[in-house]
Amino acid sequence: MDISNSVLILVAAFGGLIIFFVFLYFVPVNLWITAIFSNVKVGLLELVGMRIRKVPPGVIVNSLITATKAGLNLTTNDLETHFLAGGNVPNVIRALISAxxxxxSLSFKQATxxxxxxxxxxxxxxxxxxxxVINTPNVAAVAADGIQLIAKARVTVxxxxxxxxxxxxxxxxxxxxxxxxxxxIGSAQNHKSVLENPDKISKLVLERGLDAGTAFEILSIDIADIDVGSNIGAKLQIDQATADLKVAEARAEERRAMAVALEQEMKAKNVEMRAKVTEAESEVPKAIADAFRTGNLGVMDYYKMENVKSDTSMRDSIAKSDENKSSDRSRGNDKNK
Incomplete structure (x- = not known):
C-alpha cells in the first residue's frame, strides 16, 4: 500500500508540474507582470487569446511597452492585427519611434x-x-563629334x-x-565642352524631374568621374567605307560576270557564223558543177576564176609576211633601246 501511495503521489506531482508548465505557457504571467510595471494595460485573457491565435505574446507585449514608453498610443489589437497580416511588428515600432x-510625419497605418x-x-x-548615396555604374554616351565619354555619377536620395x-x-x-x-552628353556639340563643364550634366538631369513616381527624392546628382572612350564616329565611318567598298566590289564582279557571259555568247555566235560560212562554201562546188552542166560557165572562165583566187591568196600571204617583218623590227629596236 505504501508503494502504491508513493507512486500515486509521484504521478500526481508529475501531472501537477505538467499542468503548471502548460498554464505558464498559455498564461504568461511574467509578461503580464512586466506589462503592469510598465503601465501597459494587458489582461491575462488577452495573453491567453494570443497563444490560442498563435501570436507570440512576447513580441506584442514588448513592442507595446516600447511604443508606450516612446509616447505612442497603440493597442494590442493594432499590433496583433499587423502580426497576423504577416508584418514585422518590432521593425514598425522602431520606425515609428525614429520618425x-x-x-x-508617419502614422501607424502608413508604417504598416x-x-x-x-x-x-x-x-x-x-x-x-x-x-x-547611390553610385551609378559606368554610363557610356557619344557626343555630337563622335567621341565617346564614360561617366560615373553619385546620386544623393x-x-x-x-x-x-x-x-x-x-x-x-x-x-x-x-x-x-x-x-x-549626346546633345553636346563636342566632348570638350562636357569635360570643361561636367556640372551641366547634373543640372540638365535634375531639371528632368527623374524622381517622379519613385519612392525617393533626388537631392543632388554629382558627376564623380568622366573618361574619354573611343572615337565612335570614326569607327562608324570606317565601317561605312568598308561596307561601300564591298558593295562596289560586288557590283564590279557582277559587271565582270556579265562581260564574260557576253564574251562567251559572242564566241558562240562567231562559231555559228563560221559554220554557216563553211556550209555556204560547200555549196560553191555544187553551183560550179551545175553551171558546167547548164552551159553557164565555160572551162576558160573556170581557169580565170582559179587564177584570180590564187593571185588573191598570194597577195594575202605577201602582206602577212611584210607585217611580221615590221613587227620583228620594232621588237628589235625596243630591245636595243
Missing amino acids: DKANI AIDLAGRDVFEAVQISVNPK RANIAQLVGGAGEETILARVGEGIVTS
Missing part, C-alpha cells in the same frame, strides 16, 4: 502599409533622416515616405539618371 524623434508592401520601413525612415507604397525603387532611379546622362 517621431525626427519630426517626420509600407511594411506589408515588402519595404523596410525602419530603413526608409533612416534614409529620410540620413540621405543615401532621400526616402519619400508618401511614395514608399507603389513607388519605384533604386533601379528606376539609376535607369533614369543613366538616360539623362546619355541625353545630356
Whole structure:
C-alpha cells in the first residue's frame, strides 16, 4: 500500500508540474507582470487569446511597452492585427519611434502599409533622416563629334515616405539618371565642352524631374568621374567605307560576270557564223558543177576564176609576211633601246 501511495503521489506531482508548465505557457504571467510595471494595460485573457491565435505574446507585449514608453498610443489589437497580416511588428515600432524623434510625419497605418508592401520601413525612415548615396555604374554616351565619354555619377536620395507604397525603387532611379546622362552628353556639340563643364550634366538631369513616381527624392546628382572612350564616329565611318567598298566590289564582279557571259555568247555566235560560212562554201562546188552542166560557165572562165583566187591568196600571204617583218623590227629596236 505504501508503494502504491508513493507512486500515486509521484504521478500526481508529475501531472501537477505538467499542468503548471502548460498554464505558464498559455498564461504568461511574467509578461503580464512586466506589462503592469510598465503601465501597459494587458489582461491575462488577452495573453491567453494570443497563444490560442498563435501570436507570440512576447513580441506584442514588448513592442507595446516600447511604443508606450516612446509616447505612442497603440493597442494590442493594432499590433496583433499587423502580426497576423504577416508584418514585422518590432521593425514598425522602431520606425515609428525614429520618425517621431525626427519630426517626420508617419502614422501607424502608413508604417504598416509600407511594411506589408515588402519595404523596410525602419530603413526608409533612416534614409529620410540620413540621405543615401547611390553610385551609378559606368554610363557610356557619344557626343555630337563622335567621341565617346564614360561617366560615373553619385546620386544623393532621400526616402519619400508618401511614395514608399507603389513607388519605384533604386533601379528606376539609376535607369533614369543613366538616360539623362546619355541625353545630356549626346546633345553636346563636342566632348570638350562636357569635360570643361561636367556640372551641366547634373543640372540638365535634375531639371528632368527623374524622381517622379519613385519612392525617393533626388537631392543632388554629382558627376564623380568622366573618361574619354573611343572615337565612335570614326569607327562608324570606317565601317561605312568598308561596307561601300564591298558593295562596289560586288557590283564590279557582277559587271565582270556579265562581260564574260557576253564574251562567251559572242564566241558562240562567231562559231555559228563560221559554220554557216563553211556550209555556204560547200555549196560553191555544187553551183560550179551545175553551171558546167547548164552551159553557164565555160572551162576558160573556170581557169580565170582559179587564177584570180590564187593571185588573191598570194597577195594575202605577201602582206602577212611584210607585217611580221615590221613587227620583228620594232621588237628589235625596243630591245636595243
